[in-house]
Amino acid sequence: MKGARDRLWGRWRPALLFNHAGLCRIKIMSLLCLFFVALVVISRAASFMGWRHRLDSPQSLSRHRYTVLINTWKRNDLLKKTVAHYAQCNGVDAIRVVWSEPDPPSDSLYSELSQSVASSNVHEKHQKISFQFDTHDKDDLNNRFKPLKGLHTDAIFSIDDDVVVPCALLEFSFSAWLTAPDSMVGFVPRMHWIESMNHAGEEEKYTYGGWWSVWWMGSYSMILSKAAFVHHKYFELYTHQMPASIRHYVREARNCEDIAMSFLVANATSAPPLWVKGRLFEIGSTGISSLQGHSEHRTQCVNHFVSVYGYMPLVASHVKVVDARNQWLW
Numbered sequence: 001m002k003g004a005r006d007r008l009w010g011r012w013r014p015a016l017l018f019n020h021a022g023l024c025r026i027k028i029m030s031l032l033c034l035f036f037v038a039l040v041v042i043s044r045a046a047s048f049m050g051w052r053h054r055l056d057s058p059q060s061l062s063r064h065r066y067t068v069l070i071n072t073w074k075r076n077d078l079l080k081k082t083v084a085h086y087a088q089c090n091g092v093d094a095i096r097v098v099w100s101e102p103d104p105p106s107d108s109l110y111s112e113l114s115q116s117v118a119s120s121n122v123h124e125k126h127q128k129i130s131f132q133f134d135t136h137d138k139d140d141l142n143n144r145f146k147p148l149k150g151l152h153t154d155a156i157f158s159i160d161d162d163v164v165v166p167c168a169l170l171e172f173s174f175s176a177w178l179t180a181p182d183s184m185v186g187f188v189p190r191m192h193w194i195e196s197m198n199h200a201g202e203e204e205k206y207t208y209g210g211w212w213s214v215w216w217m218g219s220y221s222m223i224l225s226k227a228a229f230v231h232h233k234y235f236e237l238y239t240h241q242m243p244a245s246i247r248h249y250v251r252e253a254r255n256c257e258d259i260a261m262s263f264l265v266a267n268a269t270s271a272p273p274l275w276v277k278g279r280l281f282e283i284g285s286t287g288i289s290s291l292q293g294h295s296e297h298r299t300q301c302v303n304h305f306v307s308v309y310g311y312m313p314l315v316a317s318h319v320k321v322v323d324a325r326n327q328w329l330w
């Protein structure tokens with residue numbers, strides 16, 4: 001009996017597909033498919049035909065430019081690749097390299113790098129990019145935020161020597177920074193947590209949250225300076241106004257200059273930083289973040305800086321900037 005009913009259903013089920021309602025659904029599905037294919041074709045054609053770029057007039061690019069500041073340490077092969085990459089990007093006014101090694105950069109390295117910048121100057125229509133080293137006697141992580149002489153832009157794109165941000169994404173994030181020039185705007189968000197509910201009179205303890213925490217909770221309160229736009233005025237504050245004990249801590253711990261900068265900007269603005277969506281590429285793989293115990297050190301930095309400031313200045317945010325041209329649906 002059961003077998004007979006199964007056989008009956010077996011015959012009827014496929015037939016259902018071809019009744020009137022089924023046909024309608026197939027038609028709607030095919031229409032939707034066509035619609036999406038058309039969308040893809042149109043969006044590809046838009047970039048192919050160059051329609052997207054008509055809005056950027058050359059004038060607006062020359063008025064709004066930025067300086068790429070590369071922090072390097074004994075990795076000349078990476079530095080060469082990184083400099084050659086950023087020399088191709090629109091809107092770059094200058095490329096400067098923070099050099100803190102005991103020996104100054106060799107003449108051959110200098111000429112190789114400035115030639116790779118000069119050769120991209122020849123091909124592009126945009127204004128010339130200048131190149132220079134900023135050499136420092138001492139190996140000190142605070143060098144990264146020493147005020148720069150002879151600068152032509154307020155905007156600094158601070159980057160590690162092993163991080164490559166595609167030019168289109170860099171230009172997009174620069175436009176995000178222009179809407180919020182007092183904020184740090186970048187690609188690597190980090191979080192702080194309150195460790196436990198404190199009892200009356202006890203100091204609050206904080207924990208540093210890495211990539212996983214941000215991914216899990218969708219909130220962040222810091223943007224790391226390994227890939228971020230920062231206003232140059234904060235370099236002045238970092239070096240001359242920020243409590244010297246923080247610079248001392250960074251020098252001794254050889255870590256956390258980026259957290260110190262996040263605290264400084266948050267204290268000055270009472271606002272969160274801005275996270276820009278986009279994929280960047282790390283071309284070297286031996287950064288300090290891969291060392292063990294990294295997260296505990298960062299937690300210690302956060303708590304030390306809170307004790308210096310007397311409060312927690314970092315502000316959490318859930319905002320993520322996306323490129324509207326890449327969003328299909330409103």
Ligand SMILES: *[C@@H]1O[C@H](CO)[C@@H](O)[C@H](O)[C@H]1NC(C)=O
Nearest residue numbers: 241242243264267268308309
């Ligand atoms: C925080 O900002 C205030 C107001 O701008 C400033 O007076 C103070 O010195 C800053 N705190 C630290 C520790 O830099």
